[in-house]
Amino acid sequence: MSTPPLAPTASAAPAAPTPSAAGWWRRNRLALVVLPVALALALVASADRVRTLWWEQDLRRPTVASAGETVTYHQQVRDGVSGTSPVDVQVRLDGVGDTTRLPDGMALPAGTRAVQVDLTLSADPDVVLVGCRLAVRDAAGTRYDDVAHAWGASQPTVPCVPQDATGPWPSLGDLDDVITAPDADAPPRPGTWSVSRVVVVPDGVDVADVVLWWQLPQYVLLEAADH
Amino acid sequence: MSTPDDARERTVRVPRARTLGAGAAVLAALAVGHVVVTAFPVDERVQAPFVRPAVVGEPVELRYARLTAGEPTGSTVLDPGDRTLLATPGVWLTVPLTIEALGQPRMLGFAELVGGDGRTYTIFTGGRSSFLPGTAQPGVPRYATVRVEVPPDAVPGAHLRIGLEPKDQRRDDVADIDLGLTRADADAWAADDTPVLAGPWSDAPPERP
Amino acid sequence: MSGPAAPPDLRARVRSSGSKVARRLLDQPLRRIGAGGALLLLAVTAASGGLQEQTQDGPEVLVADARVEVAPFELTVHRVVWTTDLPGQYLTGTGNRWVAVVATVRNTSDAGVLGGTLRDALILADVDGLVEAPGTAGEATSVALLADGSSLNPVQPGLTYEAAFLFEQDGSVAPPAAATVLLRRQTWRAGSLDPTVTWWDPTTTLRGELEVREAVSDADEEADA
Numbered sequence: 001m002s003t004p005p006l007a008p009t010a011s012a013a014p015a016a017p018t019p020s021a022a023g024w025w026r027r028n029r030l031a032l033v034v035l036p037v038a039l040a041l042a043l044v045a046s047a048d049r050v051r052t053l054w055w056e057q058d059l060r061r062p063t064v065a066s067a068g069e070t071v072t073y074h075q076q077v078r079d080g081v082s083g084t085s086p087v088d089v090q091v092r093l094d095g096v097g098d099t100t101r102l103p104d105g106m107a108l109p110a111g112t113r114a115v116q117v118d119l120t121l122s123a124d125p126d127v128v129l130v131g132c133r134l135a136v137r138d139a140a141g142t143r144y145d146d147v148a149h150a151w152g153a154s155q156p157t158v159p160c161v162p163q164d165a166t167g168p169w170p171s172l173g174d175l176d177d178v179i180t181a182p183d184a185d186a187p188p189r190p191g192t193w194s195v196s197r198v199v200v201v202p203d204g205v206d207v208a209d210v211v212l213w214w215q216l217p218q219y220v221l222l223e224a225a226d227h
Numbered sequence: 228m229s230t231p232d233d234a235r236e237r238t239v240r241v242p243r244a245r246t247l248g249a250g251a252a253v254l255a256a257l258a259v260g261h262v263v264v265t266a267f268p269v270d271e272r273v274q275a276p277f278v279r280p281a282v283v284g285e286p287v288e289l290r291y292a293r294l295t296a297g298e299p300t301g302s303t304v305l306d307p308g309d310r311t312l313l314a315t316p317g318v319w320l321t322v323p324l325t326i327e328a329l330g331q332p333r334m335l336g337f338a339e340l341v342g343g344d345g346r347t348y349t350i351f352t353g354g355r356s357s358f359l360p361g362t363a364q365p366g367v368p369r370y371a372t373v374r375v376e377v378p379p380d381a382v383p384g385a386h387l388r389i390g391l392e393p394k395d396q397r398r399d400d401v402a403d404i405d406l407g408l409t410r411a412d413a414d415a416w417a418a419d420d421t422p423v424l425a426g427p428w429s430d431a432p433p434e435r436p
Numbered sequence: 437m438s439g440p441a442a443p444p445d446l447r448a449r450v451r452s453s454g455s456k457v458a459r460r461l462l463d464q465p466l467r468r469i470g471a472g473g474a475l476l477l478l479a480v481t482a483a484s485g486g487l488q489e490q491t492q493d494g495p496e497v498l499v500a501d502a503r504v505e506v507a508p509f510e511l512t513v514h515r516v517v518w519t520t521d522l523p524g525q526y527l528t529g530t531g532n533r534w535v536a537v538v539a540t541v542r543n544t545s546d547a548g549v550l551g552g553t554l555r556d557a558l559i560l561a562d563v564d565g566l567v568e569a570p571g572t573a574g575e576a577t578s579v580a581l582l583a584d585g586s587s588l589n590p591v592q593p594g595l596t597y598e599a600a601f602l603f604e605q606d607g608s609v610a611p612p613a614a615a616t617v618l619l620r621r622q623t624w625r626a627g628s629l630d631p632t633v634t635w636w637d638p639t640t641t642l643r644g645e646l647e648v649r650e651a652v653s654d655a656d657e658e659a660d661a
Contacts, residue, residue: 058331109367109430109431110431110432111366111367112366112367141330142329142330142331142365142366143330143331143332143365144332144364144365144366145331145332145362145364147362147364151430200364200367201366202365202366202367205366311584311586312584313584313586314581314583314584315583315595316583316595316596316597316598317592317594317595342594344594345546346546346547346593346594347546347547347548347593348547348548348592348593349547349548349549349550349590349592350548350590351550351590353589354550354551354587354589354590355581355586355587355588355589355590356548356590356592375592376592376595377592377594377595378592378594378595380594381594394632
């Protein structure tokens with residue numbers, strides 16, 4: 001009673017697997033195409049911390065000026081309290097070269113030499129510029145910072161503004177009424193000024209560019225003359 | 228009469244077996260998960276620092292600096308270079324380090340001594356046991372001294388670990404320097420009360436070779 | 437709903453099985469079975485680590501010169517003295533004086549601890565006019581090593597330090613005749629806001645009232661210690 005149906009099913013059974021295998025690929029072809037794209041997007045989305053915690057903790061977004069050129073730089077800098085203050089400044093690298101005229105009391109360590117960096121900057125007198133930092137870099141990208149108090153010498157703490165007319169300092173919020181600002185009795189900063197800093201670099205290092213920054217990752221990149 | 232009851236019993240028993248099986252599977256998954264999480268310290272391994280072993284006198288390359296440790300010395304009295312003297316119930320151990328920053332100026336902030344007795348001796352930037360090298364500029368070697376007070380039993384087989392971030396050394400290079408000290412060194416220092424000098428950092432190499 | 441909660445076929449099976457326990461259990465309302473089941477579950481979790489050790493009700497009595505364990509330290513409080521002059525330590529106001537608890541300190545854990553953990557281990561109470569930083573009620577301003585006057589920070593394991601916990605007292609108040617010294621033990625755990633593992637939760641375990649006398653002289657102090 002049950003045997004006759006077996007024959008037709010037996011003949012139908014071997015034919016079934018091959019169409020279903022090819023059918024699987026055909027049924028899922030869209031998903032298979034999208035799969036690598038989705039994987040890549042998932043990796044990118046979960047790697048956002050690489051950007052914020054590592055990439056942006058260094059100098060990454062340059063505003064470049066070739067040798068002798070003046071560049072206009074703009075950044076909204078977060079101040080210590082809350083909110084931001086704008087940095088709008090024009091910078092030109094006048095020259096960078098070896099110097100033998102050292103600041104008072106500087107004693108160079110063995111195997112190093114002094115390099116003088118001359119900059120001309122111009123900005124509105126009410127722009128806060130005192131949070132700047134200066135460094136020189138070689139062709140390999142190694143950064144040599146400008147250090148104000150080192151090797152026996154004492155240069156002005158802020159490298160990018162005139163020492164006696166630094167311009168406004170950032171607000172300290174509630175402490176503004178209690179602490180007198182360092183620029184309280186000083187004259188206003190001129191519209192255009194020049195600064196000169198002595199940076200100590202090892203012998204055998206050629207300065208490729210000068211970098212100036214207020215807040216990572218944006219910075220001003222000033223290429224040196226013979227590069 | 229029996230068939231409806233049997234049918235009801237079967238419908239009652241079979242789902243119960245399935246739910247029991249599902250419940251058992253869930254409990255088994257929880258147990259396996261618990262065993263996996265506690266038996267294998269995966270979190271610690273993934274976040275562990277990259278330990279670079281070294282010995283005294285041989286430079287060790289880290290991502291951020293090249294370190295060379297000099298010969299360790301010790302005594303029961305320490306001269307920190309500020310006209311005071313520090314005593315200790317154990318012995319003072321000082322290790323001179325030469326630091327060459329790589330890539331950009333670096334301020335090394337982490338140091339600790341893993342004693343031969345297995346205990347960890349804390350060294351931080353201020354305080355009696357301290358390591359304060361300041362910011363080293365690339366290309367200009369920085370000379371600084373690590374000073375730590377330890378019981379004499381911890382001296383043989385002590386290792387010095389140096390890193391960059393004071394609070395977090397995960398996923399970054401840490402130098403592990405075998406100081407090559409023996410019981411004889413510990414006994415000699417415990418019997419000595421000539422002050423050993425551990426001055427502040429400097430960019431000029433120390434006078435003695 | 438306090439009526440019988442079991443479906444009729446279950447009741448039929450129980451009746452046919454003849455078990456008295458099953459019939460009694462079935463007659464209970466579901467609410468009670470639920471509560472009983474919950475209690476059973478709690479008891480099971482207690483057996484597998486659900487219980488946490490509780491401290492005793494009140495602190496024990498602190499006795500001078502007795503060594504006590506207050507994790508991570510082993511402290512032996514010797515005496516409490518006051519003085520107006522300590523070389524190497526600077527008072528914040530003229531006329532103020534130092535109240536010093538002289539003790540032997542030993543770190544019994546496996547790693548060095550910072551001075552803040554040591555300052556949490558011993559606090560002073562019932563002394564008027566203590567000059568202290570806001571938020572640090574009764575804590576010492578610093579712990580000085582008797583041998584060289586430096587601040588005891590970090591406290592390394594395996595070493596026995598002779599130290600003095602220093603408290604500054606306002607000069608307009610009379611020097612204390614007695615002070616209550618409290619010793620607190622701490623727990624090694626991860627913080628609730630950040631995952632770093634350190635010493636938290638100082639809990640008073642010993643309390644004692646000690647007589648306070650004027651320090652005889654610094655030279656005598658070092659000779660005694």
